[in-house]
Amino acid sequence: MAGHTPKSIAAFANLKNLCEEHLAGRYRIEVIDLLQNPQLAAGDQIVAIPTLVRKLPAPLRKIVGDLRNTERTLVGLNLRPQVEAGKADA
Amino acid sequence: MAKNAIRAKIYDSKLPKAPTGIHGLDEITQGGLPAGRPTLVCGGAGCGKTLLAMEFLVRGIVEQGEPGVFVAFEETAEELTQNVRSLGFELDDLIRQKKLVVDYVRVERSEIEETGDYDLEGLFIRIGHAIDSIGARRVVLDTMEVLFSGLSNVAILRAELRRLFRWLKDKEVTAVITGERGEGGLTRHGLEEYVSDCVILLDHRVINEISTRRLRVLKYRGTAHGTNEYPFLIDDQGIGVLPITSLGLTNTVSDERIPSGIARLDTMLKGGGYYRGSTILVSGTAGSGKSSMAAHFVQAACRRGERCLYFAFEESPGQIVRNMRSIGIDLGPFVKKDLLRIHAARVDQFGLEMHLAMIHKLVSQVEPDVVVVDPISSLGRCDQTAATASMLTRLIDFLKMRSVTTFLTCLTSGASAELERTHTDISSLVDTWLLLRDLEQSGERNRGMYILKSRGMGHSNQIREFLLTDRGVELSDVYLGDEGVLTGSARQAQEAREKAAALLREQSIDGKRRGLDRKREALEARIVALRKEFEAEEEEMRRILAEERTREEVLRADRERMGVRRKADTTNGRAAQAQRREMAHEKIAARGEGEAGRNDHRRRRVGAAAVRGGAHAKIHRRLRQPQESV
Numbered sequence: 111m112a113g114h115t116p117k118s119i120a121a122f123a124n125l126k127n128l129c130e131e132h133l134a135g136r137y138r139i140e141v142i143d144l145l146q147n148p149q150l151a152a153g154d155q156i157v158a159i160p161t162l163v164r165k166l167p168a169p170l171r172k173i174v175g176d177l178r179n180t181e182r183t184l185v186g187l188n189l190r191p192q193v194e195a196g197k198a199d200a
Numbered sequence: 201m202a203k204n205a206i207r208a209k210i211y212d213s214k215l216p217k218a219p220t221g222i223h224g225l226d227e228i229t230q231g232g233l234p235a236g237r238p239t240l241v242c243g244g245a246g247c248g249k250t251l252l253a254m255e256f257l258v259r260g261i262v263e264q265g266e267p268g269v270f271v272a273f274e275e276t277a278e279e280l281t282q283n284v285r286s287l288g289f290e291l292d293d294l295i296r297q298k299k300l301v302v303d304y305v306r307v308e309r310s311e312i313e314e315t316g317d318y319d320l321e322g323l324f325i326r327i328g329h330a331i332d333s334i335g336a337r338r339v340v341l342d343t344m345e346v347l348f349s350g351l352s353n354v355a356i357l358r359a360e361l362r363r364l365f366r367w368l369k370d371k372e373v374t375a376v377i378t379g380e381r382g383e384g385g386l387t388r389h390g391l392e393e394y395v396s397d398c399v400i401l402l403d404h405r406v407i408n409e410i411s412t413r414r415l416r417v418l419k420y421r422g423t424a425h426g427t428n429e430y431p432f433l434i435d436d437q438g439i440g441v442l443p444i445t446s447l448g449l450t451n452t453v454s455d456e457r458i459p460s461g462i463a464r465l466d467t468m469l470k471g472g473g474y475y476r477g478s479t480i481l482v483s484g485t486a487g488s489g490k491s492s493m494a495a496h497f498v499q500a501a502c503r504r505g506e507r508c509l510y511f512a513f514e515e516s517p518g519q520i521v522r523n524m525r526s527i528g529i530d531l532g533p534f535v536k537k538d539l540l541r542i543h544a545a546r547v548d549q550f551g552l553e554m555h556l557a558m559i560h561k562l563v564s565q566v567e568p569d570v571v572v573v574d575p576i577s578s579l580g581r582c583d584q585t586a587a588t589a590s591m592l593t594r595l596i597d598f599l600k601m602r603s604v605t606t607f608l609t610c611l612t613s614g615a616s617a618e619l620e621r622t623h624t625d626i627s628s629l630v631d632t633w634l635l636l637r638d639l640e641q642s643g644e645r646n647r648g649m650y651i652l653k654s655r656g657m658g659h660s661n662q663i664r665e666f667l668l669t670d671r672g673v674e675l676s677d678v679y680l681g682d683e684g685v686l687t688g689s690a691r692q693a694q695e696a697r698e699k700a701a702a703l704l705r706e707q708s709i710d711g712k713r714r715g716l717d718r719k720r721e722a723l724e725a726r727i728v729a730l731r732k733e734f735e736a737e738e739e740e741m742r743r744i745l746a747e748e749r750t751r752e753e754v755l756r757a758d759r760e761r762m763g764v765r766r767k768a769d770t771t772n773g774r775a776a777q778a779q780r781r782e783m784a785h786e787k788i789a790a791r792g793e794g795e796a797g798r799n800d801h802r803r804r805r806v807g808a809a810a811v812r813g814g815a816h817a818k819i820h821r822r823l824r825q826p827q828e829s830v
């Protein structure tokens with residue numbers, strides 16, 4: 111995220127809820143404020159804000175937006191099979 | 201005063217510009233891209249957008265000292281570095297010197313899931329960070345539209361792009377944004393909506409199977425700019441745009457004459473050659489010696505130490521040098537000394553405008569005194585005639601502006617009606633027009649040359665026979681007779697005939713002279729013979745006289761003896777005898793006088809005879825004395 115914008119705050123709250131619900135005790139969230147560490151944006155190929163990056167386990171996944179749609183976020187994080195798109199690798 | 205103030209104000213308020221350093225582009229845009237504002241460069245695939253943008257950055261760093269940021273959406277920094285290395289740009293060095301940042305922004309749709317609201321602040325931060333890290337003044341975004349394929353929320357993207365361009369303006373960086381040409385508009389995603397200060401359009405067109413790159417400044421807010429389509433080149437030195445237009449007839453003229461390399465031709469062009477900076481056209485049919493004349497001119501120029509640029513569209517440099525050696529013109533040393541640069545290119549290699557661009561570029565580089573284009577007619581092959589004429593007009597104008605003496609050759613078709621018009625209808629543009637034509641006669645083909653026109657100088661109106669010898673071109677008089685113009689062996693035959701006739705005349709005079717000599721000899725021989733005859737006659741006469749005298753003596757002696765015998769009176773007898781003798785002498789003298797009146801010659805002789813006659817008288821007296829003493 112870049113500063114404490116409403117979108118960033120909303121995204122963090124949504125993520126926290128989701129993790130507590132589905133991954134209680136098995137997750138670690140690192141918050142990077144690009145305003146303070148702008149050089150990190152290039153490393154993780156961040157364009158949009160806010161962006162959630164799932165680094166581990168591989169493969170790397172990115173979810174942009176305020177994560178208001180829990181279903182899509184879970185699909186994006188490969189935590190739930192994406193039935194509609196036929197994704198079966200969860 | 202007021203006027204000056206206004207002018208000063210206009211000057212001050214002039215849009216600040218960032219020179220691109222790209223050959224020609226700054227001339228079209230009258231100084232460069234708008235400084236501190238974004239410029240959109242759009243065009244189809246492979247038309248040179250990325251290259252133009254990169255050259256803008258690199259030249260900004262090298263020539264203007266303005267650091268730059270290249271935000272690449274399509275290629276990685278390594279790929280970019282490799283791609284532009286062939287153009288002489290070493291990105292690694294610039295990056296190490298902290299003058300350039302290449303940031304590769306990867307937006308991969310398969311990796312990204314979108315949920316809910318977001319913005320592109322991440323991109324802003326990245327660009328902002330790159331700009332701040334080196335204090336960049338120039339930014340390139342190549343190609344933004346990749347964002348549209350990576351992210352699906354077009355509404356957000358559009359809003360963010362608008363914000364991005366505003367933001368770039370606020371940061372006062374000069375930005376170049378490239379965009380793919382779209383079907384409906386200039387770019388596929390309507391980037392031109394946001395970038396409204398300057399739009400440059402690149403084009404890569406194929407006409408008659410020959411591709412030409414063109415550049416056009418579509419829009420440039422707040423400044424005048426060239427609006428035409430300009431061809432541009434991409435070569436080992438990057439992009440070169442060629443703003444070649446008819447610049448008008450304001451070139452300075454020179455009174456200096458430069459020799460054509462053919463002495464006789466210089467005489468024909470009264471005053472000794474072409475004007476410096478003029479345009480010379482030699483037209484003629486195939487094999488009539490156009491290139492040879494060009495070679496003569498080049499040789500003469502190189503000998504003066506002038507630089508020559510030879511554009512050959514039909515032969516390779518080696519071939520030209522070899523062929524010209526066969527007529528005794530060795531261009532090799534001049535090529536070695538770099539006085540002569542031969543640039544050979546096939547006409548079909550690229551489009552007409554590209555040829556012009558190439559000539560333009562080389563001329564700017566080499567700065568020659570003499571340019572040869574051999575032949576211009578082949579240029580007409582790769583495009584429509586109207587386009588060729590326009591291209592050549594611009595070429596001639598361009599060279600004239602630079603006071604370059606231009607030597608053009610033009611191949612014309614054989615028909616005589618066609619001879620006096622060139623393929624490309626540029627005859628009105630040239631200053632001196634020499635025409636080489638075939639003179640076909642008595643089963644052979646010879647070359648004739650005449651000056652069709654030569655502006656600003658008197659010139660011969662004579663047709664000269666044009667001979668290619670192993671000592672180069674020679675011009676000789678043609679024979680003008682009852683049967684018209686005679687050339688080649690017909691001329692030689694005529695000359696031989698004339699020579700024979702002259703010989704014959706000489707011989708007859710000789711003969712007459714000899715006849716006269718013989719006559720004189722004969723006459724003198726006759727004179728000698730006559731003299732001999734006369735002498736013989738004279739001898740005869742003397743003999744007769746002598747005989748007569750002897751007889752008389754004898755007679756007298758006999759008489760005296762008879763007198764003695766008869767005892768005659770001696771005294772009387774003697775007196776009568778003396779009287780008789782005197783009378784006989786007088787008679788002989790009178791006869792001599794009569795004969796002398798006829799002829800001087802004889803008179804002299806007779807005179808002598810008379811003298812001798814006197815002698816006779818003496819003898820006579822001597823003969824007489826002993827008798828008296830008796």
